[in-house]
Amino acid sequence: MGENSELLVDLKHKLCSSIDQSAEKLRMLSRDIWSCPELAYHEHKAHDRLVEFFTQETGWKVDSHFKLQTAFRATWEPSGNPQGHVINVGFLCEYDALPGIGHACGHNLIAEVGAAAAVGLKDVLEKTQNLPIHVQVTVLGTPAEEDGGGKIDLINERAFEGMDVVFMAHPSKEDALYLPCVAEHDVTIKYHGKASHASAYPWEGVNALDAAVLCYNNLSVLRQQMKPDWRVHGIIKHGGVKPNIIPAYTELEYYLRTPTRAELPVLKEKAARCFRSAAEATGCQVKRSQHSNDSNFTGDRRGV
Numbered sequence: 001m002g003e004n005s006e007l008l009v010d011l012k013h014k015l016c017s018s019i020d021q022s023a024e025k026l027r028m029l030s031r032d033i034w035s036c037p038e039l040a041y042h043e044h045k046a047h048d049r050l051v052e053f054f055t056q057e058t059g060w061k062v063d064s065h066f067k068l069q070t071a072f073r074a075t076w077e078p079s080g081n082p083q084g085h086v087i088n089v090g091f092l093c094e095y096d097a098l099p100g101i102g103h104a105c106g107h108n109l110i111a112e113v114g115a116a117a118a119v120g121l122k123d124v125l126e127k128t129q130n131l132p133i134h135v136q137v138t139v140l141g142t143p144a145e146e147d148g149g150g151k152i153d154l155i156n157e158r159a160f161e162g163m164d165v166v167f168m169a170h171p172s173k174e175d176a177l178y179l180p181c182v183a184e185h186d187v188t189i190k191y192h193g194k195a196s197h198a199s200a201y202p203w204e205g206v207n208a209l210d211a212a213v214l215c216y217n218n219l220s221v222l223r224q225q226m227k228p229d230w231r232v233h234g235i236i237k238h239g240g241v242k243p244n245i246i247p248a249y250t251e252l253e254y255y256l257r258t259p260t261r262a263e264l265p266v267l268k269e270k271a272a273r274c275f276r277s278a279a280e281a282t283g284c285q286v287k288r289s290q291h292s293n294d295s296n297f298t299g300d301r302r303g304v
């Protein structure tokens with residue numbers, strides 16, 4: 001083993017034992033976030049709790065509400081006046097939850113792991129003399145993973161600028177180097193028809209629920225012609241008001257997914273035909289809107 005490899009192994013051991021010493025306060029951090037689930041872009045309590053956590057740790061400069069209302073940044077810089085390039089190592093904390101089922105995806109744990117890695121690394125860097133490199137540690141609290149796209153917003157706001165490498169970890173039921181996630185296009189499809197009494201004057205109505213059902217079925221049929229690693233999954237968000245009123249309005253929300261963003265336009269076009277033909281068949285008007293930027297979830301397959 002080379003000199004640097006031995007040093008790395010030694011630093012890793014020290015880092016792990018430093019994290020172990022903080023285990024209880026990290027557990028409390030995670031538990032507090034878990035017990036108060038908040039939706040994307042509304043993670044105010046989680047934001048405040050994480051800001052409090054880093055403020056109570058020594059040596060961190062904390063920027064609350066960093067670029068986004070529920071984002072934050074905590075930075076630690078090596079003391080002295082290091083010469084040459086200082087490597088800026090980033091860790092991400094996520095902390096939004098899912099509607100209805102809370103922290104089912106475990107983002108409280110992502111926050112805990114990001115905080116743990118950051119305080120552990122800072123601790124060993126601080127205690128180790130004569131390291132061959134200089135390292136700065138940055139923690140970014142990145143809201144809105146479950147909906148919208150907080151990291152995309154932060155990239156657009158240049159929040160990642162200056163960071164050389166960024167790590168995050170996601171809990172899973174299996175040990176894996178990356179999540180089986182794929183790129184994504186969010187789309188809302190709205191059908192506008194015409195209400196009418198469903199038994200007295202059904203012929204006067206234009207049935208937006210029929211359009212939604214046809215849309216759903218068109219997409220289901222499309223699946224047979226999709227590549228095996230493409231995904232189309234959705235829900236009917238509004239299906240009408242009452243059985244005796246021909247639904248004048250329905251709304252579906254779909255995620256269209258391919259392994260990377262490069263293939264998304266092909267799938268989007270195929271799906272668009274499904275949306276339009278349902279409108280054509282029923283005489284409804286169709287409108288679609290995207291509610292976040294297309295995102296890539298490619299992960300780093302090397303697990304670096």
Ligand SMILES: NCCCC[C@H](NC(=O)CCN)C(=O)O
Binds near residue numbers: 146147149181182292
């Ligand atoms: N724009 C909606 C984002 C959905 C992101 C979601 N992410 C995960 O499930 C990973 C674990 N949190 C998804 O990929 O469906």
